[in-house]
Amino acid sequence: MRILLVGAGGVGTAITRIAVRRDFFEAMVVADYDLTRAEAAVAAVEDPGRFTAARVDASDRDAVVALLREHRCDVLLNATDPRFVMPLFEAAYEAGTRYLDMAMSLSKAHPDRPYEECGTKLGDEQFAAAADWEAKGLLALPGIGVEPGLSDVFARYAADHLFDEIEEIGVRDGANLTVDGYDFAPSFSIWTTIEECLNPPVVWEKARGWYTTEPFSEPEVFDFPEGIGPVECVNVEHEEVLLIPRWVGAGKVTFKYGLGDEFIDVLKTLHKLGLDRTDPVEAGGVRVSPRDVVAACLPDPAGLGERMHGKTCAGTWVKGVKDGAPREVYLYHVADNQETMRDYGSQAVVWQTAINPVVALELLAGGVWSGKGVLGPEAFPPKPFLDLLTAYGSPWGLREEI
Numbered sequence: 001m002r003i004l005l006v007g008a009g010g011v012g013t014a015i016t017r018i019a020v021r022r023d024f025f026e027a028m029v030v031a032d033y034d035l036t037r038a039e040a041a042v043a044a045v046e047d048p049g050r051f052t053a054a055r056v057d058a059s060d061r062d063a064v065v066a067l068l069r070e071h072r073c074d075v076l077l078n079a080t081d082p083r084f085v086m087p088l089f090e091a092a093y094e095a096g097t098r099y100l101d102m103a104m105s106l107s108k109a110h111p112d113r114p115y116e117e118c119g120t121k122l123g124d125e126q127f128a129a130a131a132d133w134e135a136k137g138l139l140a141l142p143g144i145g146v147e148p149g150l151s152d153v154f155a156r157y158a159a160d161h162l163f164d165e166i167e168e169i170g171v172r173d174g175a176n177l178t179v180d181g182y183d184f185a186p187s188f189s190i191w192t193t194i195e196e197c198l199n200p201p202v203v204w205e206k207a208r209g210w211y212t213t214e215p216f217s218e219p220e221v222f223d224f225p226e227g228i229g230p231v232e233c234v235n236v237e238h239e240e241v242l243l244i245p246r247w248v249g250a251g252k253v254t255f256k257y258g259l260g261d262e263f264i265d266v267l268k269t270l271h272k273l274g275l276d277r278t279d280p281v282e283a284g285g286v287r288v289s290p291r292d293v294v295a296a297c298l299p300d301p302a303g304l305g306e307r308m309h310g311k312t313c314a315g316t317w318v319k320g321v322k323d324g325a326p327r328e329v330y331l332y333h334v335a336d337n338q339e340t341m342r343d344y345g346s347q348a349v350v351w352q353t354a355i356n357p358v359v360a361l362e363l364l365a366g367g368v369w370s371g372k373g374v375l376g377p378e379a380f381p382p383k384p385f386l387d388l389l390t391a392y393g394s395p396w397g398l399r400e401e402i
Contacts, residue, residue, distance in 0.1 A: 010302025
């Protein structure tokens with residue numbers, strides 16, 4: 001397997017640090033708009049025989065196609081933010097390579113009823129091309145980070161092994177992370193966080209299909225494992241709600257994120273001031289995206305690891321029936337920042353995102369996972385993934401709720 005990794009930020013760099021310990025691939029080209037970032041990621045893994053740095057503009061489809069062909073790559077792994085999903089997705093198709101990402105094509109709110117009806121949903125542009133990918137014999141595997149990704153694998157595992165009938169699936173994400181020296185320092189891309197938190201959240205119900213609600217709606221307190229404890233979670237737009245119902249039968253699917261009152265207040269203020277906008281505005285004789293300015297003013301999440309303390313938990317809560325009796329479980333994965341920094345030099349949130357596409361690539365390289373078209377993580381057998389994740393030294397957990 002020859003891999004083109006596009007994006008050498010926090011997640012992309014963590015991918016290289018995880019992948020270098022595995023022998024399933026022949027070469028990995030690490031490409032970024034900023035060549036120095038790509039070179040730094042490659043230099044840190046000290047494996048010049050397999051890792052190469054390159055510069056590429058992720059929005060330039062032709063340049064990405066040329067890079068894929070130059071290095072004879074058969075897989076494109078997208079570690080950029082969601083703005084670049086479609087040009088990279090289309091470049092992989094044109095070059096005849098497989099494609100993986102961790103965040104799907106962007107949504108667009110319904111023009112008249114944004115908090116009741118869906119407009120363009122996350123991933124709609126990719127799924128619209130599914131027949132073309134299948135006809136060409138190619139696989140696109142979107143949403144294979146931690147959330148979406150591992151959370152979707154958990155949903156499929158629950159359906160296959162833990163339940164006869166599923167009433168509800170709820171992805172629940174919470175943490176007790178703190179960052180020394182900062183009053184406000186998001187642990188993941190603020191560009192992506194603003195996108196998913198201020199867009200109308202999507203909910204799936206079997207009797208109703210997909211519909212939307214207000215941002216930060218339906219708060220609930222969820223008790224997270226391994227010392228994290230109770231965290232208030234709210235509805236947030238996320239890919240799992242658009243992925244899980246396509247392959248897993250359930251009465252309802254939701255995604256709720258533990259943001260905290262302060263984080264929610266900051267996001268609401270950004271929205272009120274128009275600083276969440278992505279379209280450029282005139283400022284001091286230059287045109288600039290307000291959201292890009294916000295991102296530039298905040299610390300790079302990839303560089304916060306030494307100041308960060310605590311754990312982050314991603315997981316899938318499932319309620320249903322097994323052998324005629326009610327059952328409720330929470331399948332989860334916890335990353336401890338102290339451990340990920342010690343073992344990989346990557347902070348917990350980006351590391352937890354990064355490990356899952358590497359596991360998926362290894363399953364694809366070995367033929368354990370295979371397919372054609374645009375397929376979510378739920379479309380594949382879950383047990384090989386969870387077994388290999390454990391073999392990587394990163395076990396998952398299962399907590400019986402009732």
